[in-house]
Amino acid sequence: MRIGTDQDSKDISIKIQATNERIQKIIVRTDKINNEQDLEKLELEIQSLTRELGDLIVAQKVQQHIDKDEAFRASAIELSHQFRKMLVNKGRVLVQIRFSGGTVIPLNVVYWARRGSAGKRGKGLYPELYLLGIHDHCTPFLASEVAQAAAALCSFEEARHMIESRGCPLDVKTVRNIAKRFACRARLGQKTEPVIEILRAENLKGRRVVLSSDGGRLRIRTSKRGRRTKKNRSHYSTDWREPKLLIIYVVNDDGRIDKKVLPLIDGTLKGTDALFALLHIYLRSLNLSTVDQILFVADGAHWIWDAIQCARKMLILVGLHCKIIELIDFYHAVQHLHGFAEHKCQWSGKRRKQWVSQQKTLLKSGKTKEVLENLQKATKGSRSKVLQRELMYFVNNRERLAYQEVSAQKLPIGSGAIESAVRRVINLRLKSPCIYWKEETAEEILLLRAYYKSGRWNLLKKMAYEGGLLYAA
Helix, strand or coil: CCCCHHHHHHHHHHHHHHHHHHHHHHHHCCCCCCCHHHHHHHHHHHHHHHHHHHHHHHHHHHHHHHHHCHHHHHHHHHHHHCCCCCEEEEEEEEEEEECCCCCEEEEEEEEEEECCCCCCCCCEECHHHHHCCCECCECHHHHHHHHHHHHHCCCHHHHHHHHHHCCCCCCHHHHHHHHHHHHHHHHHHCCCHHHHHHHHCCCCCCCEEEEEEEECCEEEEEECCCCCCCCCCCCEEEEEECCEEEEEEEECCCCCECCCCCCEEEEECCCHHHHHHHHHHHHHHCCHHHCCEEEEEECCCHHHHHHHHHHHHHHHHCCCCCEEEEEECHHHHHHHHHHHHHCCCCCCHHHHHHHHHHHHHHHHCCCHHHHHHHHHHHHCCCCCHHHHHHHHHHHHCHHHCCHHHHHHCCCCCCCHHHHHHHHHHHHCCCCCCCCCECHHHHHHHHHHHHHHHCCCHHHHHHHHHHHHHHHHC
């Protein structure tokens, strides 16, 4: 038995007994409940005590496990030896841990720090806590709740209010740091085998899968060098950036999103190569060998179709032989028809509308060749660069205009799913005239928000738990 552990467990037991006695006194006392204020006061009092009692019981269980499980302690020592810098055992210390009910309780654990710190607590780790998923001095369940509130609500301040209403007072900075680090651990755990197995276990046999991608907009705050303001603040710029988002979902026989299979949404601010990497992870993780069809639908942005071409090559390499269809979003194609017609200055407004309506009908009926001929005919003799550009849009994408074929198979001809995802994930949380993000914070909240809005928070928690040990090392 290690020194001091009995006393720590005994102290927690005393607190459990005292809290339990306070609850018993409430049970036997006679309360007058005359109005809603009296009832609310009683509810708050009981909730506070029951949360505290629950936290104390969990803390006692954790402390006993740390003290008595020899295999667990051996795993903790092994973890400390895997750390990127040489660490030595600095002995036992009390670490204040906040539990899910909001109670802060000290746990007695071993602290490992760098060599040469001469007894001082240098930068190191608590391997026993990390093995239990305890980071940032809070339990994994509490970290998940804080991160989820930060993803779901409109600001870190709103998240702080919600967590505080549950009996867990935290400041805004702590809420932000917990959410950011939770997202970092989740991203690290994304490639681990347990997470891949969860995705691979999803039943996609005979299903039809749709993949789409698009970009959004948000502002990134970048500090400028030079003289500070009178309030000692740095000058900064707020440039617009394009976060790139992808979605993978399943459609049913009617061509609508299958509610039985949750979509996968993810995104990044790190550019096209980073999006390729995410797409690669998901396509290799999902069991696509049994799917019936795969439809790639998006607008005409070159980076999107570059990503899709890479995806097609990767699917071929992994032995996928199902039918793969590429399609330009019909409504984006119509926008380009309108753009073309607007620059035919010699046409009347009525003729423009009639011409666009005619081309739409031809596109939907599968007469792509006629549409191209009409575009070339209308462009002939014109020096307008806009008309030439719009013409080349359809020429370059002529193999992706098979709307009749896709509609006949009851597959979507538009990219409404990714447009909706951009709005819900990016616009309603990250984009605002008065919100400027640091790039790393925006990247992390983008991940949290994407998984929250797709209904896959449990998968994100698994990613964070699996990535916790990698984050510690």
